Amino acid sequence: NAGVTQTPKFQVLKTGQSMTLQCAQDMNHEYMSWYRQDPGMGLRLIHYSVGAGITDQGEVPNGYNVSRSTTEDFPLRLLSAAPSQTSVYFCASSLSEGYYGYTFGSGTRLTVV
Amino acid sequence: GIQVEQSPPDLILQEGANSTLRCNFSDSVNNLQWFHQNPWGQLINLFYIPSGTKQNGRLSATTVATERYSLLYISSSQTTDSGVYFCAVEQGGGSEKLVFGKGTKLTVNP
Numbered sequence: 001n002a003g004v005t006q007t008p009k010f011q012v013l014k015t016g017q018s019m020t021l022q023c024a025q026d027m028n029h030e031y032m033s034w035y036r037q038d039p040g041m042g043l044r045l046i047h048y049s050v051g052a053g054i055t056d057q058g059e060v061p062n063g064y065n066v067s068r069s070t071t072e073d074f075p076l077r078l079l080s081a082a083p084s085q086t087s088v089y090f091c092a093s094s095l096s097e098g099y100y101g102y103t104f105g106s107g108t109r110l111t112v113v
Numbered sequence: 114g115i116q117v118e119q120s121p122p123d124l125i126l127q128e129g130a131n132s133t134l135r136c137n138f139s140d141s142v143n144n145l146q147w148f149h150q151n152p153w154g155q156l157i158n159l160f161y162i163p164s165g166t167k168q169n170g171r172l173s174a175t176t177v178a179t180e181r182y183s184l185l186y187i188s189s190s191q192t193t194d195s196g197v198y199f200c201a202v203e204q205g206g207g208s209e210k211l212v213f214g215k216g217t218k219l220t221v222n223p
Contacts (some may be wrong), residue, residue, distance in 0.1 A: 043199070102158070102201075
């Protein structure tokens, strides 16, 4: 089924560990982005990409790295997890030009202890 | 950056009632979407509506871009409408950044 696939759905990390949240889309969308959702805060943009090889920072980029080597994949890396990164993470994609709706993945619930 | 404010923050309805949710934004936008986050956390795209009016079953949305607001109407509410409704906007000028409001939490009681 066409859409945005995120893995894993749940993850528990210890402080200082690293991990990669995976995001893949099969709709040939150029734009992809990562958001985090915290209680009472809505969704906040972490990083985004307008195409393969091009990434940029969003509102809350500290502690996260991204790369976009293919159109389909946009992984989010936590290099040294901190309790403040406990959150629900959503990946989204949209067609080029930015004049179409965004499609979101089902989310990854991350807990850092 | 652009500011997005949603009201009310919380809304409790009896099944069958109608409601209106509001989204105000501080600057011109290329993209405005309404999402429903269900109790399982899934974000469901309801409307892509940078201007004008759209309807989908019991839901409809109107965006008045010149006055910088959008309204989401829910008629004959059902318990399955419960969840959080988010408005999100993408600012003009090719920013490609979707900025979310903090949402309206809707509870529909049987």
